[in-house]
Amino acid sequence: MTMTFDELGLAPGIRRAITDLGFEKPTPVQMRVIPFLMTGDRDLVALAQTGTGKTAAYGLPILSRTDPANRRTQTLVLCPTRELCVQITRDLLSFATYTKGVSIQPVYGGAPIDAQMRALERGAHIIVATPGRMLDMIRRGRAQLAHVQHVVLDEADEMLKMGFQEDLEAILKTVPKGVRTLLFSATMPRQVATLAGRYMNTPEEITVGERNAGSDMVSHEYYIVHARDRYAALKRIIDVYPTIYGLVFCRTRLETHDVSTRLMEDGYNADALHGDLSQAQRDRVMGSFRTRHLQLLVATDVAARGLDVSDLTHVINFSLPVDAAQYTHRSGRTGRAGKPGISVVIVNMREEHKIGVLERVVKTRFEQKRVPSGREVCAAQLHALLERVKQVDVDEAAILPYLAQMGALLAELPATEVLKRFVSLEFNRFLAYYKDAADLNATRLAGTERSPRGQPRERKPGQMTGFIVNLGVRNGLTPGDLIGLINRASRGPIFDIGRIQIDHDRSYFEASGADPRILTAGSLPSYKGRPMQIRAFESERTAPPPKRHGAHGGKPPMR
Ligand code: ADP
Ligand code: MG
Numbered sequence: 001m002t003m004t005f006d007e008l009g010l011a012p013g014i015r016r017a018i019t020d021l022g023f024e025k026p027t028p029v030q031m032r033v034i035p036f037l038m039t040g041d042r043d044l045v046a047l048a049q050t051g052t053g054k055t056a057a058y059g060l061p062i063l064s065r066t067d068p069a070n071r072r073t074q075t076l077v078l079c080p081t082r083e084l085c086v087q088i089t090r091d092l093l094s095f096a097t098y099t100k101g102v103s104i105q106p107v108y109g110g111a112p113i114d115a116q117m118r119a120l121e122r123g124a125h126i127i128v129a130t131p132g133r134m135l136d137m138i139r140r141g142r143a144q145l146a147h148v149q150h151v152v153l154d155e156a157d158e159m160l161k162m163g164f165q166e167d168l169e170a171i172l173k174t175v176p177k178g179v180r181t182l183l184f185s186a187t188m189p190r191q192v193a194t195l196a197g198r199y200m201n202t203p204e205e206i207t208v209g210e211r212n213a214g215s216d217m218v219s220h221e222y223y224i225v226h227a228r229d230r231y232a233a234l235k236r237i238i239d240v241y242p243t244i245y246g247l248v249f250c251r252t253r254l255e256t257h258d259v260s261t262r263l264m265e266d267g268y269n270a271d272a273l274h275g276d277l278s279q280a281q282r283d284r285v286m287g288s289f290r291t292r293h294l295q296l297l298v299a300t301d302v303a304a305r306g307l308d309v310s311d312l313t314h315v316i317n318f319s320l321p322v323d324a325a326q327y328t329h330r331s332g333r334t335g336r337a338g339k340p341g342i343s344v345v346i347v348n349m350r351e352e353h354k355i356g357v358l359e360r361v362v363k364t365r366f367e368q369k370r371v372p373s374g375r376e377v378c379a380a381q382l383h384a385l386l387e388r389v390k391q392v393d394v395d396e397a398a399i400l401p402y403l404a405q406m407g408a409l410l411a412e413l414p415a416t417e418v419l420k421r422f423v424s425l426e427f428n429r430f431l432a433y434y435k436d437a438a439d440l441n442a443t444r445l446a447g448t449e450r451s452p453r454g455q456p457r458e459r460k461p462g463q464m465t466g467f468i469v470n471l472g473v474r475n476g477l478t479p480g481d482l483i484g485l486i487n488r489a490s491r492g493p494i495f496d497i498g499r500i501q502i503d504h505d506r507s508y509f510e511a512s513g514a515d516p517r518i519l520t521a522g523s524l525p526s527y528k529g530r531p532m533q534i535r536a537f538e539s540e541r542t543a544p545p546p547k548r549h550g551a552h553g554g555k556p557p558m559r
Contacts (some may be wrong), residue, residue, distance in 0.1 A: 001327075001332065003025070003026055003031045004026075004542050005018060005019075005023065005025065005026055007059075008026065008030075008031075008035055008038065009034075009035065009038045009064075010033045010034070010038070010060055010061070010064050010292060011063070011064040011099065013096075013097075013098035013099045013100075014060055014063055014064050014095055014096075014098075014099060016097075016098050017058070017094065017095050017096065017097040017098050017099075018056070020096065020097065020408065021094060021095075021130065022446045023056070024305070025067050025131070026053075027053035027056075027057075028208045028302045029048040029050050029053060029054060029057050029206070029208040030049075030053050030056055030057045030060075030210070032059060032206050033046055033054075033057040033058065033061075033206060033327065034060055034061050034376075034400075036204060036206070037057075037058065037061035037065075037182070038061045038064065038065070039064065041180050042176075042180070042201070042202070042204050043141065043180060043182065043183075043200040043201050043202070043203035043204070044180075044181075044182045044183065044203055044204050044205075044206065045183045045185075045188075045196050045200070045203045045204070045205045045206070045255075046182070046183070046184050046185075046205075046206045046207075046208075047186070047187070047188055047205075047206070047207045047208070048084070048183055048184075048186065048206075048207070048208040048209060049186055049208075049209055049332060050186050050329070050332035050333070050548055051332060051333075051335065052185045052208060052209070054154065055087075055091045055092075055154070056091070056095065057184075058077075058150075058152050058154075058182055058184065059088075059091060059092050059095050060095055062075050062126070062128075062150055062152070062239055062298065063092065063096055063099060063102065065306065066099075066102055066125050066126065067555075068099070068100060068102050068125065068148075069101075070125075070489065071121075071123045071125075072125075072144060072146075072147040073123075073124055073126070073127055073143065073144060073145060073147065073148055074125050074126065074147065074148060074149050075125065075126040075127070075148065075149065075150040075151075076126075076127050076129065076134075076145060076148050076150070076151050076152070076171075076175070077092075077126065077127070077128040077129070077151075077152040077154055077156065078129055078130070078131055078134065078151070078152065078153050078159065078168065078171065078228065079128065079129075079130065079154040079159070080155050080159045080162050080164065080305070081108075081112070081130065081158075081162075081305055082108040082109065082110055082130060082279075083286065083305075083307050084154070084155065085106045085107070085108040085128050085129065085397070086106055086108070086126045088106075088154065089104055089105070089106040089128045091116050091554065092126060092431055094102050095198075102125050103122070103123055103124050103125050103126070104118060104124065104126040104127075104128065105119045105124035105126070105127055105145075106127075106128045106129070107120070107127055107128070107129035107130070107133050107134055108129065108130045108131055108133050109132050109133040109136075110279050111275065111279070113133070113136065113137075115139070116133070117140070117142045118139070120137065120142050120143055120144070120243055122501065127143065130157060130164075130448050131164040131168050131171060132164070132166035132167055132204065134167075134171055135170055135171055137166045138170075138171065138174055141169055144351060145174055145175050145176070146176060146177055147177050148176060149179060149180060149524060150179065150180050150181075150182065151172070151175055151179050151180070151181045151182070152182045152183075152184065153168070153181070153182070153183045153184065153185075153186065153195075154184050155186070156183050156184065156185040156192050156195065157185045157186060157187045157188075157189055157191075157192050158305070160189070160191045160192060160195065165191065165195070168195065169195075169198075170198070172199045175527070177503065180363060180387065181199060181200050181203070183195075183196055183199075183200065183203070183250035185333065186332070187336035195250065201340060204437070215340065217270065217335030217340050217341060217365070218315075218331050218332070218334055218335035218340075218341045218342070218343050218364075219341075219342050219343070219360075220331065220345065220358070220362065220364055220365075220366040220367070220492055221338070221342060221343070221345070221366065221367050221368075221369045222344070222345040222346070222347055222355050222366050222367070222368055222369065223237065223344070223345070223346050223353055223368075223370070223441075224347055224348070224349060224368070224441065224442045224481065225346060225347075225348060225368055225371060225442050226348060226349070226442050226478075227348040228278050229371075229440045230318065230348070231259065231262060232440055233346055233371045233440050234248070234259070234316065234318055234346060235266065235373050236377055236437075236440065237316065237344060237346075237371070238263075238268065238316075239297065239372075239377045239380070239381065239430070240372040240376060240377050240380045241313065241314065241380070242381055242385075243313065243378060243384065244294060244295060244296070244313050244314050245295055245311065245312055245313045245314070246271075246295075246296055246297075246312055246313055246314035246315060246316055246334070247296075247297050247298075247304060247307075247312060247314075247315050247316070247333055247334075248260075248296055248297070248298040248299070248311075248316045248318050249299060249300070249301065249304070249315065249316065249317050249318060249319070249321070249330050250297075250298060250300060250318050250319055251300070251301075251319045251321065251322065252300065253274040253275055253276055253300060253317070255319060256273070256274045256298050256299060256300050256303075257272060257274050257276075259272075259298050259318055260272035260300070262296035263296060263298065267429075268295070268296060269293075269294055269295040269296065270294065270296035270297070270298060271285050271288070271289070271294050271296075271297060271298070272285070272294065272297075272298045272299065272304040273285050273289075273297055273298070273299040273300075273304060273307070274299065274300050274303045275300065275302060275303055277303075282303075285297070286307060286309075288498040289307075290309050291307060298318075301321055301326055301329070301330070302335070304330075305329075307319045307333075311333040311339060311546075312333055313340060313341060313342065313372050313397075314334060314341065314342050314344060315331050315333050315334045315342075315343045315344070315519075316343075316344045316346070317330060317343070317344065317345040318346060319346075320345065320347065320358075322356055322392065324354075324357050324361045327358050327361060327362065328362060329359060330343070331343035331362070331413055331423070332488075333527075345358070345415075348442065349478075367537070370441050371439075371440040371441050372374075373437065373439065374434030374435065374436075374437030375434070376434075377430065377437075378430050378431060378434055381427065381430045385423060385426055386423075386426060391552070414448055417506060422536070435529055442479070442480075464508055465510065465511060465536055466508060466509075466536070466537045467508065467509050467510070467511060467535065467536050468506060468507075468508055468534070469482065469485075469506060469507045469508070469509070469532065469533065469534055470505075470506060470530075470532065470533040470534075471485075471506070471507060471532060472500055472502055472503050472504050472505040472506045472526050472528065473503065473505075473506050474504055474505045475503050475505075475527060475528060475530060476508060476528060477502055477527065478502070479500045481527065482500060482502065482507060482509060483497055483500075485525055485527055485532055486509065486511065488525045489524050489525060489532065489534065495514045496511065497509060497510070498510030499512050500509065
């Protein structure tokens with residue numbers, strides 16, 4: 001069933017405002033919630049994932065039903081954080097652009113209470129508040145809720161998770177009996193159900209999509225790297241998406257600080273959001289991220305809570321959250337309102353198994369991706385640069401006086417030379433940085449290596465020889481170590497190394513490109529004091545069967 005906004009019975013001014021905002025058709029939760037709220041007075045419990053447009057789902061009908069001539073507070077919206085409070089107020093104000101005389105006031109902690117009290121004294125048809133500060137206002141006698149008709153509990157699950165239960169109950173006890181209570185939540189934990197049971201009157205339940213599931217518009221990708229290459233891999237991923245607009249999640253403040261500082265030093269348009277910032281600093285950082293003056297925001301989970309920025313292209317999990325359920329909150333910040341988004345996870349080999357856990361939480365498969373090579377990054381950057389050249393607006397009149405000067409340059413150099421030079425102005429730093437860039441993928445498997453164009457590299461059949469080595473996981477051997485040992489044993493990187501498999505006390509690898517006797521003859525290096533021994537297989541047939549779950553072998557099959 002699809003529907004248009006025209007069929008929902010909204011007031012004409014509201015209808016016009018959402019057209020200005022570019023909302024073309026209602027989201028699924030809006031299709032069901034708006035008609036329900038435009039009529040009747042039953043309570044509502046609405047469950048929908050983040051980014052499904054819940055603010056407009058309650059905001060539009062409530063605004064349509066607000067009477068500006070009545071100076072009293074008619075609606076109270078409660079939400080978990082200051083940032084959400086500001087965001088919701090901003091959204092409601094934009095919906096009310098053409099609705100004359102409606103006053104909407106935010107009330108939240110962490111800011112002087114006096115100004116907020118004065119604002120409430122002037123009258124507010126709609127108060128958008130965090131529970132703690134709201135209760136404070138009520139106790140000081142600064143909020144008159146005797147005529148409230150709607151109470152909205154937005155992100156009820158988050159409010160309860162943040163310990164606002166008592167404050168919420170105290171507020172709900174002061175509102176009039178006949179009030180219409182609307183509860184919005186992404187999930188329905190027991191605490192939320194209990195609150196609904198206690199303070200709501202046989203509510204209608206509207207659930208959109210699967211409960212607790214992530215957004216369909218998000219695709220999930222992961223990269224396996226050595227722990228020490230995590231930051232370098234992050235840079236490659238960012239560089240291969242030149243138009244990225246994303247959130248980078250870290251686990252701790254320290255890591256947030258570290259990653260953001262390095263990104264800034266490396267010339268990225270990035271900043272950090274973490275608990276050590278003053279409120280003014282937070283506001284500044286969020287403001288510049290929201291207006292896209294910042295391309296990347298590095299944040300902890302707590303600091304990012306309530307930050308509502310739409311249209312993120314990527315969420316990057318620089319490190320995984322402690323709690324797998326938190327992952328959906330992270331990835332839910334992209335793929336909003338019908339636009340596709342990518343959630344990227346960077347893991348080391350010890351964390352690889354956690355991908356399976358996340359797949360079960362999100363109920364989606366994660367795709368393993370290779371960390372792009374230097375060539376791939378440069379190709380992507382060049383593509384973006386040329387796209388910008390194609391798209392740029394040329395101000396013909398303004399540029400006219402300088403055409404002669406440009407013509408002189410063209411007379412001196414051929415056009416292709418000029419183009420090469422202009423591109424080099426922007427592009428040289430990537431070329432230089434990625435000139436000798438290493439492969440950052442921690443698992444290097446035969447047949448998965450790709451040329452820069454993304455085509456699997458051709459393997460000449462029959463040329464690989466299998467080798468068995470007397471070292472394994474027990475000795476602390478990693479694929480990288482093994483490659484180093486092979487190169488030392490052959491006194492130079494003359495071998496093309498294929499499949500590697502490291503078992504508990506032995507490992508196997510395939511190599512081609514030289515006489516295997518070079519490897520097995522002569523003196524071999526030692527690894528952690530243990531002399532290395534290599535034996536070649538006679539034929540491919542005696543090679544060990546490919547194991548899917550090798551300790552450091554390939555990627556395990558997807559569940
Ligand atoms: P939720 O509260 O469900 O997480 P929001 O209400 O914050 O989601 O909406 C997420 C984003 O989607 C916002 O940027 C909002 O402006 C946008 N949005 C909401 N409804 C529509 C719509 N019908 N068409 C296009 N964009 C929409
Ligand atoms: Mg919301």
